[in-house]
Structures are given as structure tokens and as C-alpha cells.
Amino acid sequence: xxxxxxxxxxxxxxxxxxxxxxxxxxxxxxxxxxxxxxxxxxxxxxxxxxxxxxxxxxxxxxxxxxxxxxxxxxxxxxxxxxxxxxxxxxxxxxxxxxxxxxxxxxxxxxxxxxxxxxxxxxxxxxxxxxxxxxxxxxxxxxxxxxxxxxxxxxxxxxxxxxxxxxxxxxxxxxxx
Amino acid sequence: xxxxxxxxxxxxxxxxxxxxxxxxxxxxxxxxxxxxxxxxxxxxxxxxxxxxxxxxxxxxxxxxxxxxxxxxxxxxxxxxxxxxxxxxxxxxxxxxxxxxxxxxxxxxxxxxxxxxxxxxxxxxxxxxxxxxxxxxxxxxxxxxxxxxxxxxxxxxxxxxxxxxxxxxxxxxxxxxxxxxxxxxx
Numbered sequence: 001x002x003x004x005x006x007x008x009x010x011x012x013x014x015x016x017x018x019x020x021x022x023x024x025x026x027x028x029x030x031x032x033x034x035x036x037x038x039x040x041x042x043x044x045x046x047x048x049x050x051x052x053x054x055x056x057x058x059x060x061x062x063x064x065x066x067x068x069x070x071x072x073x074x075x076x077x078x079x080x081x082x083x084x085x086x087x088x089x090x091x092x093x094x095x096x097x098x099x100x101x102x103x104x105x106x107x108x109x110x111x112x113x114x115x116x117x118x119x120x121x122x123x124x125x126x127x128x129x130x131x132x133x134x135x136x137x138x139x140x141x142x143x144x145x146x147x148x149x150x151x152x153x154x155x156x157x158x159x160x161x162x163x164x165x166x167x168x169x170x171x172x173x174x175x176x
Numbered sequence: 177x178x179x180x181x182x183x184x185x186x187x188x189x190x191x192x193x194x195x196x197x198x199x200x201x202x203x204x205x206x207x208x209x210x211x212x213x214x215x216x217x218x219x220x221x222x223x224x225x226x227x228x229x230x231x232x233x234x235x236x237x238x239x240x241x242x243x244x245x246x247x248x249x250x251x252x253x254x255x256x257x258x259x260x261x262x263x264x265x266x267x268x269x270x271x272x273x274x275x276x277x278x279x280x281x282x283x284x285x286x287x288x289x290x291x292x293x294x295x296x297x298x299x300x301x302x303x304x305x306x307x308x309x310x311x312x313x314x315x316x317x318x319x320x321x322x323x324x325x326x327x328x329x330x331x332x333x334x335x336x337x338x339x340x341x342x343x344x345x346x347x348x349x350x351x352x353x354x355x356x357x358x359x360x361x
Contacts, residue, residue, distance in 0.1 A: 059266025122329025
């Protein structure tokens with residue numbers, strides 16, 4: 001790990017920041033591409049673990065990017081990833097929030113909002129795919145758990161932490 | 177019912193910190209409760225308006241909303257207060273958790289637990305997709321186009337591993353053109 005590597009990652013996350021429509025879920029698949037395939041800070045399983053840890057702690061979802069950076073390259077990795085992903089979008093919101101607030105019915109903004117909704121859905125699906133892929137060799141109990149959690153979160157009001165606790169407990173017991 | 181205002185950037189940071197620490201896997205519902213019902217800084221309608229703008233702009237939605245709220249009240253000091261309140265303490269907590277997990281990663285039980293949590297993380301994200309589909313049923317694009325565009329984004333991103341910028345340009349661009357065209361008819 002050297003300074004060039006860190007700066008490259010920060011730059012790539014800064015670009016993702018400007019593309020993170022709808023939040024962190026939309027950039028998960030690309031974060032994996034950058035950190036696992038390109039810079040090899042993490043392997044597939046490590047990436048999924050970092051995301052799981054990020055979801056197990058309280059706070060905004062974007063903090064899972066901090067965990068990715070930390071698990072990949074320590075404190076500097078955290079700064080590169082989190083700084084990269086936060087600074088551009090913050091500056092943009094700071095600069096344009098008044099304009100966006102005053103022109104909510106502007107045709108271009110409406111087209112953007114409506115037109116990008118399917119994109120956000122597809123990118124979130126891609127994120128789920130990237131998270132599930134390292135477990136491809138697992139048996140049916142693992143897939144049953146994924147399905148149970150997916151249906152459970154859609155249909156019940158149980159907090160994510162409850163599902164994570166179930167997954168962790170079953171994992172210790174060797175169920176999946 | 178008259179609305180209140182944050183007294184100082186420090187006050188705003190404290191409320192942001194409090195709400196961030198209550199949210200596990202998403203803080204939108206907590207933010208609504210704290211800003212609208214508890215502190216009464218925003219009316220229900222203002223909250224939805226700000227959220228609308230926050231969702232159009234890139235970045236985490238609730239943090240965007242807090243940045244806008246802070247900027248309106250205190251300028252750049254409000255932006256800094258909102259960011260620090262949302263991220264500082266929760267960030268330290270999550271890093272402590274990650275560091276702890278790394279220390280004990282060699283234990284079989286920890287590996288099993290993290291494996292289970294990784295599977296749950298994938299399931300949670302799939303559940304989020306389901307929640308995203310619901311409002312899309314009323315989309316101006318119509319369900320066949322919504323499905324086509326979403327599957328195209330999935331295939332380009334997860335299958336062909338296109339960089340996000342290209343996927344956004346191709347699928348987002350097509351979606352926006354379609355939405356603009358449908359709105360004009």
C-alpha cells in the first residue's frame with residue numbers, strides 16, 4: 001500500500017460520490033470492483049464481512065464505506081474511502097440544495113427523479129448480487145437464510161439488527 | 177403548532193448525533209421522528225420537501241437532508257455541525273467494532289458469525305429492493321420499462337462489470353429521456 005494507491009482509491013470514490021444517487025446501496029457493486037478486483041485491499045469474503053459489520057453498527061449506512069476502508073488499509077484507507085465518498089456530494093448539496101428546493105417541479109428534475117428510479121433499483125440488485133456471490137458454494141441453508149431475510153425485511157418491521165443477530169448466531173452454530 | 181429552531185450549531189450536532197445512534201441499517205425513520213415530532217424544526221411537509229431534494233442530489237439521503245437543514249440555519253458551520261453529528265461518534269463506534277472483529281477473526285466461531293452476517297446483509301439488500309419496487313408501480317414509465325431498465329442496470333453492473341459512470345449514463349440517460357418524453361405526452 002502506498003500513497004499513489006491511496007490517492008487513486010480516494011479519487012475513484014470521489015467519482016462514485018457524484019454518482020451515488022439514492023445513497024450507498026447504488027455504489028456497492030462498484031466499490032467491490034475498486035477495492036477487490038482493482039486494488040486488492042480485500043477479497044470477496046472480506047468485502048461481504050465489512051459490509052455486514054457496517055450494517056451491525058448504529059448510524060448512517062454510508063459508514064460501511066468507512067469499514068471497507070478500515071478493513072482494507074487501516075486509518076488511511078478509511079480516510080481515502082470515506083473522504084472520497086463524502087466530500088464531492090457534500091459540496092454539491094451545499095451549493096445546489098437551495099436551487100433544487102426552489103425548483104422541485106422543474107421538468108428536468110422530475111425527469112431525473114423518475115428516470116433514475118429504475119436505475120437505483122437495478123444497482124441495488126447488483127449490490128445484493130455482489131454480497132451473495134462469495135457464498136456461491138454454500139448449501140441450501142445459506143440460500144434459505146438470504147431468502148428468509150429478504151422476505152422478512154419486506155414483510156415485517158423487525159429491525160435489521162435482529163436479522164444480523166440471527167445470522168451471526170446460526171453462523172456460530174454452523175447452520176449455514 | 178409553531179415550529180422551533182436549532183439554537184446553535186452545537187445543538188444541531190447533538191440532535192444529529194442522537195438520531196444517528198438510534199438508527200440501525202438506515203436512519204430515515206428516526207430522522208423524521210427527531211426533526212419533525214420531537215424537535216419540531218420542520219413540519220411534515222417541509223421534511224418531505226427537503227427529502228425530495230436530498231434524494232435528487234447524489235450522496236446519502238439523510239445526511240444530505242441534515243446538511244441542507246444546517247446550511248439554512250447556520251451556513252457552513254451548520255454543514256459542519258450536521259456532518260460531525262451524523263458521522264463522528266457512530267464512525268468511531270463502527271471502526272471500533274471492525275477493529276475488534278479483526279482481532280478475533282482467526283476464531284472459527286467469529287468466522288461463522290461473520291459468514292452468517294454477510295448472508296443476512298445480502299438478504300437485507302434484497303428486501304430493500306422489494307421496498308423500492310412498491311412506489312415504482314405508480315411510475316410514469318410503466319412497469320415494463322421500469323423492469324427493463326432495472327434489469328439492464330443489473331446486467332451491466334453485476335454481469336458485464338461496467339464502471340458505474342457508464343451504467344448511470346446509459347441506463348439513467350435512457351430512463352430520463354423516456355420520463356421526459358412520457359411527461360410531455
